[in-house]
Amino acid sequence: MANARPHVSRRPPPELEPQPDGSLRFQGHVFEATIRPDGTVAFVDAPPVQGNGVGLTFDITDRIERAVGNDPYAYERRWFLESTQELRDDLASRHRDHAARRGVVLVWRQAEAIWTSGRLAAARRRALFELWDACDEDQRMVREAILDFIRAALPEDSAEAYTPAELRAYAARRTSRAPFTPY
Known part of the structure; x- marks a missing residue:
């Protein structure tokens, strides 16, 4: 055996x-x-x-x-x-995917609330940048949703768009490793 x-x-x-x-x-x-x-x-x-x-x-x-x-x-x-x-x-x-999708919906609503707040356009653009910059590094979907909102609500060729000077200033003060590239 x-x-x-x-x-x-x-x-x-x-x-x-x-x-x-x-x-x-x-x-x-x-x-x-x-x-x-x-x-x-x-x-x-x-x-x-x-x-x-x-x-x-x-x-x-x-x-x-x-x-x-x-x-x-x-x-x-x-x-x-x-x-x-x-x-x-x-x-x-599945839980992470659901949480990410939920985060995208919530951040889009936050971005809409910021943009329709009635404040000056420069203050609203700054608030949108700060919302983007406050995201954790691993929240790529949420950050991309903010950038999508910016591209839809204040496109590059509009009067509401970020100015080159604003983009340079935000690039210099961002805490995120990712670049802020709305356009």
Whole structure:
């Protein structure tokens, strides 16, 4: 039997129960796990003392492992996380995409509010630049939405457009690494 393959059993994936809030719940024998709609996971360990209908059960090994700083359920958590990795990555990606789209809609509304505020055109242009410059470096979609708004509301050939002097001044004082290029 030297050439015999070792026996490897396949464990079925965790059974996830959809929840009304969009999360997914797993009830295991040692913990409950919740996968949130953004792909993050929260674990809640089963109580150390449990009733089984006849009496109480208590796992002394869990207490000893915890006392020396170990997680007695690390293997189970790892299995759960590895089994749900693809699902959680997909949820996280969809959540980020949704948040980015929502951010684009919100920033467009902010830009409209700035532009229709009734202030002097130079002050409104400065406020639009500041809105763009305040974006985090990884918010490219949001920044691009601001630039799209500028191109639509105050095109380069209009009387409301940024002047070359304004663009130079904003380039000199921007905090962003990205250049401010509305045109």
